[in-house]
Amino acid sequence: MPEVDNDLNLNKDKENKDHDYWRSFRDLFRDKSLIEANQSEFAEGVKDDFEPSKLSGISRRKFLALAGASAALAGVGCSDYRSKGHIIPYNKMPEEIVVGNPNYYASTSTVCAHSCGILIKTREGRPIKVSGNPDHPVSKGKTCSKCEASILSLYDPERLKFPMKKNHNGEFNKYDWKPIDDEIIDILNKTGDKQIAFVAHSVISPTGKKVLDDFTKKYPNTKIYSYELFNEQNRNSAWKKCYGADVAPLIKWNDAKIIVGLESDFLGTDGNKVETARLFAEGREVHNLDKFNRLYVVEGSLSVTGMSSDYRFRLRPDAQYEFVMSLLNEVSKSGVAVPLDAEKLADYSLENFAGKYSLSKKNLKLLVNDLVNNQGASIVYAGRTLPEQVHIAVNLLNEVLGNSKLYRDDTSSINVLPLSKYEEFEELVSQINSGNVGVLIHYDSNPVFHLPHDLGYAEALKKVHVIISFSGSQNDSSVLGNYTLPINHDFESWGDAKTRTGFYSMQQPVIDPIFDTRQKEAILLTWLKGKPVVYDDMIYHKYLMDNWQNNIYPSLNSKMSFKELWVAALHDGVVIFDEAPQSYGSFNKNVLTELQSNSKASSNYLVVLRDSYQAGDGRFLNNGWMLEFPHPISKITWDNYAAVSHTTAKELGIESNDKILVEVGNRKLEIPAFIQPGAADKTVTIELGFGRKTIGIVGTNVGFDANVLRSKSGGVSNWIYKANKVSKGSGSHKLVSTMEHTMFAEALTEDAAKKRKIIQEGTVKEYKKNPHFIKTENPEKMESLYNPHAYPGVKWGMAVDLNKCIGCGECVIACNAENNIPIVGKDQVAVSREMEWLRVDRYYSGTIDEPVTSNQLMLCQQCDNAPCENVCPVAATTHSPDGLNQMIYNRCVGTRYCSNNCPYKVRRFNFFNYRDHFKNSYQQSHLFSLVNNPEVTVRSRGVMEKCTFCIQRIMDARSEAIKEHRPLKGSDVRTACQDACNTEAIKFGDMNDKESEFYKKYRTHELGYYVLEDVNTRPNVTYIAKLRNTESEEV
Amino acid sequence: MNRNQNSLYGVAALFDSPDDILKAAKKVQADGYKKYDVNTPYPVHGMDSAMGFKASKMGYVTLFFGFAAAAFILGFMWWTLAVSYPLVIGGKPFFALPAFVPITFEFTVLLGVLSTVFGMIAVVFNLPFNNHPIHDTNYMRNVSSDKYGLVIEAEDPLFEQDKVVELLKSLGSKNIELVYNPEEEKYSIFQPKFLVFLGIIAVLTACSTYVTLNKFMYLPPFDFMLNQNKGVSQEESSFFYDKREMRTPVAGTVARGYIPYAYTGETDPKEVLSNPLLPTKKVLELGQKKFLTFCSPCHGNYADGKSRLMGQFPPGPTLHSQRIINFTDGQIYNVITNGFSIMPSYKRQITRDERWAIVNYIRVLQRAQNPKPSDFTEIKEINKESGKNVPN
């Protein structure tokens, strides 16, 4: 500081001193040093120069140590931030999108001919989940697992990405659309009088059909052949003969008291399962016992329908005709007028029949009585695979019983384009062979795989010069062609569908074509436009709108303007309007001549071909979810098999997994056998749709193609053949299932489920007599060492109504889709490492020939006293304030102790990084990963995982509630499985809300029980015991 | 080690049998020597009493630390599970005492043992002590194998070299040795070695920290679950040509709840929508919030055209003009949605309900600006009830 101030200060001091307080003697006596000290900032000594030599050694050491430490810190300091990539926002935010919130689009699925209305959940314009469209009059907010799983094929990395053309070496090369369009238009124009043949699946879109019509207009010698691997042709033709109408009526399943299913899996694959299951379940309502229906099933091998039957008879399908006739005979005996001459009927005695096929006479008697006593309230339903003759007999039976009351009169099915008959395909083949077919178009179909091989279709293809295949991916037919044109996935397509009278179903895309693909109609339209080729993405969209505006809209005579109607239609996904259903006509007696022939079943082996629960007609054979989805009955994954009864197996001298050789005519198939409890003897039941040759990485070498056994002439029917020989084949093939099949094997394990109170069942009668027969003691009352924790506010709980659960397993796929559950592959399922959070446990009781099947949904029970929590060393699984058993993935070190201690074994462990492990990290491709739910963590290797009642949905609902300043209610949340359940067997809600329907009707139902109650884990999943509607009181 | 011949540590004598050494020890003790020690290859029975030791007190150390450990760990477990981060685990109480017993026990033993042993070696014995004078002596070599030795230290008050040697001879030792103290060794601090060492330490620490925190922790397996393979909002996509993970909806599609606005782009449509929202308190509050956020910058907080932007942007017109008062709700909504002259469309920023709420709020503002007499009486009424007094 400058001298001046210095003095100034001094002077000041001097002045003040005399009359100032003194703090020390030195102060008092104005010690010079002190005054200096006061002026200087530093205390004495520090002012001296810094001399390390004077510092003590120890301080030097400190100094050096510090230097080291600081260097280290410097190292830490210069740790840079890792780049987390760019943030790429919308530069023009679409109005409907709020980043992080989902959107829903109503659309229509065309993965099968039933075209359910679906609601597609998208996040930032990416579809991530499919569920049913509640506004759709048929599917009513439900859909089947195949719809749910179809999203996988959208994100399938192996989709066709661009048009391909085969070169002279027979290899396909990448091509552009432009030249291909040019070429093909030329070709079409040059075909002249040769035929242009379309081979398509059933066409359900009116506008789609119009496109084909237009095409036919321009090229008059166009012919359209359509087929389905499984179809209603037998039923319909029989109906036409009996009643004159083209299509058989739909059934009021919900009004039927007595249902008799003949080789018909109407709850599984036969007909529109989604609707049928819902209607059927209405007759399984424990709160309305008077409406409770009784289901008889007569079938060759156990099916989903058979599993939920009250009485089941195992019968080889070719004996069904005899069976129906015997029934006719019996009912006529008991006074029902049957317009058949008595002595003809007399040949069919139910007595002998029962004896011949060792069916329980008692139960058959019961069946007959039920039919006679419930005339007009019972329905006999023949499976679509049964021959026409049986259908006619069944129609007659229903007619005489007055069951036509149960034919629906509110709506009826419509075929936009009736399927072609086999004769027509034979015609096509001969045309080809005689060189009259110029262009053959596989219109998103795979006839080489689907058509009977002895039709010679595949060979015939060699004679066609131009074969164009419209397909999502290369298939067995397209590889034989010379053009393969990639088409849009459902979710990239526009369209409409009409399967019933009274409404149209709309299809709208939810994402722009991911690859250079086009919608199949759009391709045709481009060609129709001719040259110069001009294509734009909206071409079919425009066409669709025009068609609606000009043709359909007028027919609806709606009050809305077309613009409004159109928007509304897309919004709702359906357009409902007044349309009279087709009358199904009246019974004509002439048909009875058909029933004169007295055909009795032979006694040699019978091959029954069924629709697959997993692979569909082969379209889903590249879909990991479907293939890993455990077969509803056998729980086998990644394979199809020949189901045989254990007596038959003994005759053949085989075990499960051993191959058997099936010979029908000159056609042979070697396929692993599986001993199916409840299968009819000498009957080999095989599911079709497996064993495709040309397919993606997932479906390669999956299953065996039983289609080779079919013949154009058909056997008993197109799907039922008499085998001339069935014998033990060479070697074996391991079938992997998610459940061991030891139930019947050992005395130790017999009926374990019932002994252990896992399955508790009763009969309607028993329940009526004593409503509380199931309740042992109320678990809430069970002793516990500690007083339970209080859960104020919401406490989540689930109730599963086993009366309604048919064990179809739609919920499993829904859960996979919602919760990012990886596909693990056959090798891992083989060692019991499947990852599905939710499974349908299937228990057999009774004998191996007449098994009683019980299904049970098994998922995390969210126990209040969760055993898994106690043993987790790192507290990675604990209880949430709303009573959920949480799983904290990031904390989990993977000791697997929780799984050991879980009595329900619902925890799943990532033994590998399955996304990497399965089919050389197929699931890790960027495209595939888009299917994952952004709201759910993708778990890594070494982490335990399990069901958390769709916590992400709960959290969404909670934030909604908070936003709207209202308390969260139990009904605000619906879990994925609940959404998917066709029969509403799954209920979810708040257990603390004593007023809620959930609590009153389900949680506290007198039939409600917990699995393994006496372990006292206090589960939050209540099972409502199944009531079997049998005559006797015990199951 | 080199010894300092002028500083004697003591006199050491070797004996052949346990009996001799016992005798010798007794004698030396009796003669009142304090600073002496007996070294034997193994503990010789009776030596304790011979040398007049009391029983060792190490046990108390164990006892104390054992109990301390028990108390600590029990308290710790209580604090972690019941105080620091209480979690409901398997329906057990937060302080589940029975479950804590095993750990308490183990920890007691652990700390008991460690404290005792450490206490003995480091504190009582003051080990390690490798440059003790008697190391590397012939004496030491023998006592650690098969001889029994006794050493009397020079520091003992009674120590006189000749006398002591005599005494030990008399006790029958054939081998007597003078043990000298070792030289003090000096180490300076500024040894280059030492500095280099420190330097290396520093560099190593720095590097290792850096590598660990920035590279190592982001290698597999540590990055498991760090990068999720799923579509994440606003993330860069390595798949789509435009690098956007976020896609835009397909033109012409209709999302649930988003029927497109019928009069898009029409500044003055023939017909307009009617207001679906009633002016409830909640709606108006929402309207106010959104108005103040989106509208007030140009139209002013009271919609009187007093822009908050101080002319940096052309101010919006007042909304109290008769023309706008005469607007139908639908028209105002239309303006917000489609924009008007230089006013842009707000349909992306403001959701539909919010827009209607704003419309309602604007109505309130308009009413407030030119109230009817009836309004005053009404307000009076309201205030009476709420007990406020208002100037007339």
Next chain:
Amino acid sequence: MTKDYSVELALVEGNPPLRELDEVISAPIDSRPSHKYHIALSITGSLLLIGAICVGLTFYYGIGMWGNNIPVAWAFGITNFVFWVGIGHAGTLISAILYLLRQHWRTGIARFAEAMTIFAVICAGLFPIIHVGRPWLAGYLIPYPNQHSIWPNFISPLVWDVFAVSTYLTVSLVFWYVGLIPDFATLRDRATNKIKKTIYSVFSLGWRHSNRHWVHYEKVYMILAGLATPLVLSVHTVVSWDFAAAILPGWHSTIFPPYFVAGAIFSGFAMVSTVLIFVRKVFDMEHIITLDHLEKMNKIILLTGSMVGYSYIIEWFMGWYSGSPFELFVTLNRAFGPYAWGYWIMISCNVFFPQLFWFKKIRRSIPATLIIVILVNVGMWFERFVIIASSLSRDFLPTSWHYFKPTLVDLGILFGSFGLFFTLILLFAKTLPVISITEIKGVIQGAQPTHGGEHES
């Protein structure tokens, strides 16, 4: 001098002068490794290598490399863990409990047994770490302060394990080391080689055999023994709680603690004799590790073996008496279910063969002993395996049942652990005094004053 004391003289046959004892005991350390030694080391080393490779594979690909599945989420990993912990028990038992019981014959084998304890516990300790799904996060089991203030779940038996096993390892190490200090001093003073001398000096901490130290030293040794005894019992009790504290039928059983402890001592002694029989041959120490030692141990094996047998019988009783269908099923399932083969191996090895030790001839015949003790080791391994695998593979819900099949990696790791164990043993035998020089000196004839002995014992 008391009567029984003179009996103890037989401890070391033909009692040599002290210096000779030094020679004998430190012979393996000073001499160059023999041919036999090299062969042995190469065998164990290659086993170890195999194990290491398998562990590497597991770490790289995940636990999927093992046969584990749901429901059998634990199998070889935990089996080996329990097995090795069990082995570990003999050491502390011999050194601590027998010390407290004034069993002077222990001196010959104590050091060795302790070493085995430590090595066994090291082997055991590896398994909990390598068996978890994310080993690199195993640190989560340790309560360290963290910004989220997340703590381990002290209710979980696995955390008890962490504390029990680590405590056990530490205490054993300390116990062992404290015993080694005087020996290090002896070695130091007879070392001629500079490096050796430095090393020994460091480890001996400058021990001076001072009687001012001995007085405390003996006391502390006593205290350690006193603490180690309940510890050794507690450790296997805690391990048994891993199972007993679970609700799984076949695990959820109150007799597990005593049953496991008995089993542990059983297998531990078996392993000690197995190794000693070789060591006393290889390093010719027959006169220090005498036949009496082996016989005494065989007696203990006989005793504990019978205890184990008793527990098996009780299990059947429990199964019936509990009245729980699950318990009964588990018991039957073990004996006649898919894992019956394992069960019967276990029964025969653990219950039948040890009973042969009732005959003095067999007790004192080295080959017979060797065969039986090896069988016992096999049997005890299977005991753990049967408990774990058979109970898990068939638990509450029949639908989740599944059989466990080990993979090559499983076996590789099992052998690897043996490789590690024996490698450590061999290294130990070559580098440290396998017998406590000090203690042995203290017990040979003429080691203690002939009169004026107001000594304890």
